[in-house]
Amino acid sequence: MNNKKKVVVPIGPYHPLLEEPEFFALYCEGEKVVDLEWQAGYNHRAIEKLSEGKHWDQVTFLVERICGICSTSHPFAYCNAVEDLLGISIPEKARYIRCIIAEMERIHSHLLWTGLAGHFLGYNTLFMWAWKYRESILDMFEMITGNRNHYAMFKIGGVRRDIEDEDIPVLRKVLQDIKGKVDMLTHAVLDDPVLAARLKGVGVLTKEHIKNFGAVGPVARASGVDMDIRRDDPYAAYSMMDWKVSKTENGDVFDKAVVRLLECMESIKIIEYSLKAIEGSKAEIATEVREIPPGEGIGHHEAPRGECFHYVRSDGSNRPVRHKIKAPSYTNIPTFKASCVGQMIADVAIILAGVDPCYCCTERLAVYDAGNKKKQMYGFSELVEMSRRKTQQIKQQF
Amino acid sequence: MTLFDTIKEQLGCMIKDTKLHNEKRIYITVDKQDIKECADIIFHRLDGRYIIASAIDNCGSFEILYHFGFDRYGAVVSLRVFLEREKPEISSLTDIIPGIVYIEREIWELFGISFTGHPGLKHFLLRDDWPEEKYPLRKNITTGGDICE
Numbered sequence: 001m002n003n004k005k006k007v008v009v010p011i012g013p014y015h016p017l018l019e020e021p022e023f024f025a026l027y028c029e030g031e032k033v034v035d036l037e038w039q040a041g042y043n044h045r046a047i048e049k050l051s052e053g054k055h056w057d058q059v060t061f062l063v064e065r066i067c068g069i070c071s072t073s074h075p076f077a078y079c080n081a082v083e084d085l086l087g088i089s090i091p092e093k094a095r096y097i098r099c100i101i102a103e104m105e106r107i108h109s110h111l112l113w114t115g116l117a118g119h120f121l122g123y124n125t126l127f128m129w130a131w132k133y134r135e136s137i138l139d140m141f142e143m144i145t146g147n148r149n150h151y152a153m154f155k156i157g158g159v160r161r162d163i164e165d166e167d168i169p170v171l172r173k174v175l176q177d178i179k180g181k182v183d184m185l186t187h188a189v190l191d192d193p194v195l196a197a198r199l200k201g202v203g204v205l206t207k208e209h210i211k212n213f214g215a216v217g218p219v220a221r222a223s224g225v226d227m228d229i230r231r232d233d234p235y236a237a238y239s240m241m242d243w244k245v246s247k248t249e250n251g252d253v254f255d256k257a258v259v260r261l262l263e264c265m266e267s268i269k270i271i272e273y274s275l276k277a278i279e280g281s282k283a284e285i286a287t288e289v290r291e292i293p294p295g296e297g298i299g300h301h302e303a304p305r306g307e308c309f310h311y312v313r314s315d316g317s318n319r320p321v322r323h324k325i326k327a328p329s330y331t332n333i334p335t336f337k338a339s340c341v342g343q344m345i346a347d348v349a350i351i352l353a354g355v356d357p358c359y360c361c362t363e364r365l366a367v368y369d370a371g372n373k374k375k376q377m378y379g380f381s382e383l384v385e386m387s388r389r390k391t392q393q394i395k396q397q398f
Numbered sequence: 399m400t401l402f403d404t405i406k407e408q409l410g411c412m413i414k415d416t417k418l419h420n421e422k423r424i425y426i427t428v429d430k431q432d433i434k435e436c437a438d439i440i441f442h443r444l445d446g447r448y449i450i451a452s453a454i455d456n457c458g459s460f461e462i463l464y465h466f467g468f469d470r471y472g473a474v475v476s477l478r479v480f481l482e483r484e485k486p487e488i489s490s491l492t493d494i495i496p497g498i499v500y501i502e503r504e505i506w507e508l509f510g511i512s513f514t515g516h517p518g519l520k521h522f523l524l525r526d527d528w529p530e531e532k533y534p535l536r537k538n539i540t541t542g543g544d545i546c547e
Binding site for chain 2: 053
């Protein structure tokens with residue numbers, strides 16, 4: 001122990017590529033990570049407190065601001081929670097529209113992740129391509145909802161806007177294109193021997209880890225845990241069509257990538273089915289909700305990153321007395337304690353990215369040598385560089 | 399046998415009250431001294447999935463809801479515990495559910511509810527020098543941060 005250097009590698013709180021500021025301290029012996037600590041709250045916006053001061057309809061828009069990527073996940077879970085409190089069901093057309101929006105979001109979120117993962121590994125072509133394909137989904141969002149993000153489509157009792165019939169063929173065409181591209185990406189990932197060597201067996205999570213940390217979504221499904229809220233506790237129109245839950249068994253970063261890409265294909269299937277169901281329909285898109293009676297309600301939604309959970313309580317006034325929000329990353333991020341320990345620092349970038357955490361990592365990375373009080377700073381580019389060097393080394397072996 | 403019946407059978411006389419909002423939303427009230435045993439049964443024996451815990455300030459008392467998912471039934475089971483207003487305290491569940499460590503820290507700093515047996519009850523979301531006795535999610539704190547009665 002004495003002659004081994006034990007270093008603390010702080011990651012955070014700021015990082016330009018990921019979304020929110022967080023802080024991680026990696027405890028290392030040489031290049032190997034032996035422990036990890038997580039600190040959050042650098043950009044805490046007190047949404048739960050703010051929510052207690054807004055009326056029920058305003059909260060839908062407030063929670064949409066929680067995440068800039070999967071912005072529909074929170075309104076979806078919140079509306080489910082309030083509708084659970086009310087005990088109402090929403091019109092069939094609104095159910096399909098909710099599915100379309102949520103699944104389009106899943107495709108663009110997963111493509112964003114695929115691109116970022118490629119970038120971390122030094123596959124910048126993958127990064128460019130994935131983000132280029134994602135762009136067409138954002139354009140579709142603009143066409144349907146008026147916004148590339150923060151679509152404001154949801155309201156308690158249904159949706160706010162209908163999808164116009166003339167938009168449907170355009171959306172179908174884009175989906176058809178995306179299907180080919182995602183298929184190509186999936187095969188590119190599955191067939192690439194370098195990616196397999198680089199990602200297989202890296203950051204493995206077992207079923208036990210998933211249970212202990214309460215991890216959800218693609219992270220859990222990549223470890224062989226068969227859970228998906230869309231199927232298990234069906235809401236919107238998910239029980240009204242045929243689709244399957246994507247699942248793999250190994251729990252490493254490679255499997256997490258595969259699960260996400262396979263999910264995109266299922267999402268396309270769901271959207272296509274939903275479009276067929278609403279085409280030409282002039283049905284209602286919302287049930288009128290006037291008052292929220294006293295009571296409590298729970299709603300959850302399978303967001304791109306996993307289960308998004310909302311609990312609301314009403315005292316009969318026009319504002320919630322309590323609104324608890326749980327985003328999937330809240331239980332996915334602590335799994336780093338299991339997945340990073342025993343790994344090399346060069347792998348940490350991709351393991352941290354592997355769960356697609358909604359946090360902002362770091363602009364720089366400092367290696368602090370506890371033994372001789374020497375401090376060495378690594379820029380984020382150097383961390384990515386270390387990751388890429390490892391990919392290069394593997395490439396040369398092939 | 400429904401999930402509700404199974405839980406009633408397993409928890410037995412530890413159940414103080416139940417509320418079946420619908421067959422997929424089950425709320426069970428237990429005493430705070432029984433919470434560890436109940437959570438152990440739900441999490442280990444019945445294989446419930448830990449989702450999250452949420453605390454609520456009822457002005458006269460505090461309430462904590464521990465939410466567990468039962469995905470094969472598509473249900474959410476919430477264990478409800480009431481705590482007294484003065485010196486609210488409850489056993490930590492960290493030795494049963496390792497992942498609960500962060501939400502307990504969060505409830506501690508935002509509501510001032512103490513968790514006995516927690517391995518590191520320190521600030522998680524708030525800064526380290528956050529003033530004591532100022533718990534942001536209590537009802538006597540305004541959104542501006544002022545204390546009112």
